[in-house]
Amino acid sequence: MSSHREAPEISKDPVADSTDLYAFVSPDAPSTVTLIANYLPLEGPAGGPNFYEFGDDVLYEILIDNDGDARPNISFQFLFKTTVRNQNTFLYNTGPVQSLASPNWNRVQTYDLQRVDYPSGHVTVLGTDLPCPPCNVGQLSTPNYESALGAPAIQSLGTGMKAFAGQRAEGFYVDLGSIFDLGTLRPFQELHATFGVTGPLSAMSGINSTNTLNVHSLALQIPKDQLTAGGINPTDPSKQSSVIGVWTAASRKKVKFNEVFLGQPFEVGPWAQVSRLGNPLFNEVIVPMASKDFWNSSEPVYDSQFAKYVSNPELANLLPILYTPPSAAAPAEGAFPKLFSYNNGSPNRVDLLAILLTGIPAGTLSVAPSFQNFTGPTQADMLRLNMAIGPSGTPNTLGLLALDAAGFPNGRRVFDDVVTIELRCIAGVLAPGIVPGFPNPGDGAAGAIYDLVNGGTDTTVGGTENYLPNFPYLGVPHSGYNAPSVAS
Amino acid sequence: MTVNRRDFLLRGSAAVAAVGAGTLLPGLPSSADASENQNPSVDSQSGAAQLPEGDAALPLVARIRDVRTGEMDLFFGEHEVTYRDPQLAARLFKAAQ
Numbered sequence: 398m399s400s401h402r403e404a405p406e407i408s409k410d411p412v413a414d415s416t417d418l419y420a421f422v423s424p425d426a427p428s429t430v431t432l433i434a435n436y437l438p439l440e441g442p443a444g445g446p447n448f449y450e451f452g453d454d455v456l457y458e459i460l461i462d463n464d465g466d467a468r469p470n471i472s473f474q475f476l477f478k479t480t481v482r483n484q485n486t487f488l489y490n491t492g493p494v495q496s497l498a499s500p501n502w503n504r505v506q507t508y509d510l511q512r513v514d515y516p517s518g519h520v521t522v523l524g525t526d527l528p529c530p531p532c533n534v535g536q537l538s539t540p541n542y543e544s545a546l547g548a549p550a551i552q553s554l555g556t557g558m559k560a561f562a563g564q565r566a567e568g569f570y571v572d573l574g575s576i577f578d579l580g581t582l583r584p585f586q587e588l589h590a591t592f593g594v595t596g597p598l599s600a601m602s603g604i605n606s607t608n609t610l611n612v613h614s615l616a617l618q619i620p621k622d623q624l625t626a627g628g629i630n631p632t633d634p635s636k637q638s639s640v641i642g643v644w645t646a647a648s649r650k651k652v653k654f655n656e657v658f659l660g661q662p663f664e665v666g667p668w669a670q671v672s673r674l675g676n677p678l679f680n681e682v683i684v685p686m687a688s689k690d691f692w693n694s695s696e697p698v699y700d701s702q703f704a705k706y707v708s709n710p711e712l713a714n715l716l717p718i719l720y721t722p723p724s725a726a727a728p729a730e731g732a733f734p735k736l737f738s739y740n741n742g743s744p745n746r747v748d749l750l751a752i753l754l755t756g757i758p759a760g761t762l763s764v765a766p767s768f769q770n771f772t773g774p775t776q777a778d779m780l781r782l783n784m785a786i787g788p789s790g791t792p793n794t795l796g797l798l799a800l801d802a803a804g805f806p807n808g809r810r811v812f813d814d815v816v817t818i819e820l821r822c823i824a825g826v827l828a829p830g831i832v833p834g835f836p837n838p839g840d841g842a843a844g845a846i847y848d849l850v851n852g853g854t855d856t857t858v859g860g861t862e863n864y865l866p867n868f869p870y871l872g873v874p875h876s877g878y879n880a881p882s883v884a885s
Numbered sequence: 886m887t888v889n890r891r892d893f894l895l896r897g898s899a900a901v902a903a904v905g906a907g908t909l910l911p912g913l914p915s916s917a918d919a920s921e922n923q924n925p926s927v928d929s930q931s932g933a934a935q936l937p938e939g940d941a942a943l944p945l946v947a948r949i950r951d952v953r954t955g956e957m958d959l960f961f962g963e964h965e966v967t968y969r970d971p972q973l974a975a976r977l978f979k980a981a982q
Contacts, residue, residue, distance in 0.1 A: 652946050652960045665946050666960035 399569050399677040399815065401438035404689030407672050411437050412452035413647040415674040416612055417569045418459075420643045420780050420808040423618055424788040425867055429557075430624060432459050432473075433616045433811070433869065434645035434674070440564070440611040443877035446489050448532035449564065449613060450506050451477040455647050456668050457615055462642035463626045467698040467777030471624065472513045475562060475615055477529075479506045490531070490538050495545050497528045505531075508562050510554075523560070527552050530563040533611070535878025543873045551868060559618040559868050564611050566872035568811040569677075570861045572848040573606035576816075580712075580719045582848050588720045588732050603849035608860030609880040615645075616869035621784050634785040640756060640770050642779030643808075644675040644697055670694050675778040676753050676806070677815040682712050683753070697777035700754060704776050707753055709744045713823050720842070733843070735836035736825050748831045752806050752822060756781040763830055765800055770807050782808030793853035794861075798826065801853070811870045812861070817847040952978045 401416045402408035419433040436457065440449045451457065453476075461471040483491060483503045492501035506529040512521045530550040533542045552560045575581040581589055586598040622630045624641055631639035651666035672693050674680070683706045684692045692703065717723065717737035723730050731737065751757045754776040759769035770781040789803040794814040796804025798821060805813040826844045829837035849858055856862040863872035946960040947968075955971030 650963075651965060652948075663944060665944060665962065667963055667965045 399571070400674045400679075400681055401569075403681040404672075404693050405686065406690040407693055410649075410671065412450075413455045413649060413672050414438055415645050415647060415672045417677065418643065418645050418674045418780055418809065419568075419811055419870075420641075420782045421810045422621075422782075422784060422786065422788050422803065422808075423868065424792075426618065427787050428630075429618050429620050430641075430782065430784055431616065431618045431868060431870065432643060433614055433871065434459050435565075435567075435569075435612040435614050435871075436647065437613040439607070440567075440613070442533060442609065442611050442875040442880040445532075445534065445877060446487055448489050448504075448534065448877075449611070450479060450504070450532075451475070451508070451529070451562065451613055453477050453479050453506075454653075454662070454664055455649055458646045458648070459615065459617065460644050460646060461624055462697070462772065462777075462779060463624060463638075465637060465640075465642075465773030465775065467642065467700070467772070467775045467779065468696075469515055470626065472515070473523075473617055474511050474513060475508050477506055477508045477562075478526075479504060489534065493537060494531055494534075494539050495541070497530065497546060497549050502531050505529075510560055523554050523556065523558065524552060527560060527562070532564045533874040533876040535876045537878075539876070542876065547873060556623065557620045558623075559616075561614065561616040561869040563613065564874040565614040565869065566863045566874050567607040567610045567612050567860065568864060568871045569815075570605045570607055570849055570858065571816045572603035574604060576848060580715055582820075582846060584848070584851065585720065585732075585842075585846060590719055590722060603847075603858070605849055605858050605860040608858075609875045610860075611874040612871075614869060614871055616871070618868050624784070631784040634783055635759060635767065635769065636785070637769075637771060637773065639785035640772050640781055640783050642675075642697070642756075642772050642777065642781050644673055644779050646670050646674075647672040670696070673697075675780045677809065678819050679753060679778045682819075683707055683710055685711070697779050698775065700778050701776040703778070704750060704754060707749050708746050709740075710746065710749065710823055713744070713746065713825070714740050716824055733824060733840045735840045736843070739825070739828075739832075739835050742834060746828065746832055748825075748828045749822060750776070751831075752827075753778060757806070761831060762797075762827065765797070765802060768797070768802050768807070780809055781806070794850065794855075795853035798822075799853045811864050814847070814850050814853070814861075817850065820846055820848065947977065949974050949978060 399417045407414045415436055416438045417435040421431055423429045423431045437449050457475040459473045460469040463470045481504055489504055490501050491503060494502040507526045509525045510523040512523055528550055530546040531539060533539050539546060550561055550563050554560060575583045583601045583603045587600045589598055622628050625631055633639060648668035648670045650664035651669045654663040680689055680692050684703055717733040720732035723734045723737050756771040757769055758771040760766050762768055770783040772781055786802050789801050793799035793801040794812055796813050796818055797806055798818055804810050805815050805818055821843055824843035825839045828835040829839045850861055864870055865872060948958045950956045952974045955969045955974040957968050957974055959966050959968050
């Protein structure tokens with residue numbers, strides 16, 4: 398998925414496993430940018446009695462590069478603390494939890510939030526003991542969840558910022574079950590080669606694997622001028638100074654002993670990064686499995702070592718093979734014959750290198766020549782947001798592919814269909830005219846494939862419509878009582 | 886891969902000069918147990934007497950990278966330092982066997 402369980406080691410450590418990262422100009426507060434980093438993949442809402450929470454032993458960060466060198470200029474750091482109020486019960490709550498101060502809530506989590514500026518290392522404490530909401534247990538335990546618990550956990554900080562840390566409905570959607578079954582896309586599976594295991598498959602609608610699941614979100618809303626170099630207000634979309642690079646990282650202490658020392662697990666040493674995330678699916682489908690954990694421990698500034706996986710991605714080579722591959726007798730047939738032909742040369746996908754590793758320079762896209770979110774030549778996996786581009790009044794989940802420049806890959810909004818966008822980009826929808834030697838026009842299928850949602854305004858698929866109009870934008874978490882639905 | 890940026894995350898600035906009271910090796914008992922059972926003497930380089938009382942109670946972990954060169958990583962609080970002392974490394978290695 399976007400980055401859920403995307404690497405062998407981090408898949409065993411869910412509280413430190415970043416799943417999605419969002420960065421967008423806030424639609425209802427366009428002088429601000431909203432940054433959201435999600436952790437704890439695939440939360441089944443009924444997962445008690447020890448419901449989900451952030452790790453007290455994890456340092457969570459949202460990092461900003463605002464000068465194009467792929468090194469952080471700003472880090473927003475979250476550190477959590479969990480308190481068990483009643484030592485004599487196994488229960489998460491001993492009665493209805495109707496406020497964040499309820500004595501019925503037995504396992505309470507709070508957090509400290511600070512901003513660190515680099516290279517000075519100057520620390521600004523933004524808040525201490527900020528409350529997280531409990532998980533959405535059910536109608537008796539957490540009644541009126543959002544008004545009583547979710548919304549009150551939104552903290553207005555003195556710097557014009559807002560912060561929220563807690564459970565949310567999963568906003569990312571994907572037909573995971575089909576994609577990981579040898580690259581099947583249900584709506585197009587009649588074209589799948591099937592390896593001779595079955596006869597031809599019949600096309601069918603995609604299934605959202607994350608529907609009714611939850612995540613834990615770290616969300617910030619920040620005035621734009623607090624994110625730029627020199628505190629400028631970014632108003633000119635043509636300027637590189639309007640673009641920030643964003644990523645999230647989670648770190649653990651280097652040494653941990655699985656024995657109790659002074660009543661706590663024993664941890665010592667400096668923080669060591671165990672997870673990071675910039676663009677969706679980068680580590681998931683670009684980086685080979687053998688390098689995924691290493692990638693998680695490394696920093697964006699060193700990402701040129703992974704550029705070879707972007708310039709000739711494995712998935713781009715698989716698509717023409719999986720979907721009615723051209724034959725020697727009919728090389729122009731199949732779903733992706735032009736991609737197949739290009740791959741058999743010396744592929745160098747400069748379109749993908751721009752989208753994922755440098756940002757898109759102005760003049761690159763013939764259909765939107767003025768668009769840019771270029772941070773400079775340093776190759777780094779960062780989610781790049783041109784903050785001078787305002788929110789769209791008619792957003793399209795296909796983002797820039799649908800000429801909605803407020804969406805992915807210009808940052809990423811909570812509802813953007815990043816799976817389809819990246820599938821189409823890897824299939825070459827933007828390649829003609831940008832990538833030397835790429836057939837022009839390219840394959841028609843490159844602009845048509847999708848896994849789940851057909852079109853940029855379709856919200857009919859469950860789990861693709863559950864968003865809020867205001868901060869923190871991700872929907873009310875599904876309750877354990879109701880999900881999976883009693884009707885299902 | 887460098888993680889130099891993490892240096893900025895370190896809270897507090899106390900440096901740890903050498904192995905001191907409460908040295909732990911992976912697989913050995915906790916520092917309290919080691920003091921009782923193995924009768925260790927305080928190394929002259931430890932500086933343990935100069936540590937504030939609260940810090941002295943914190944565990945320190947040494948990872949010997951190469952017993953021949955005496956290169957070891959010392960973990961204390963939120964710090965990691967590299968230290969070389971072949972004689973100390975040899976003694977710790979022997980004690981751990």
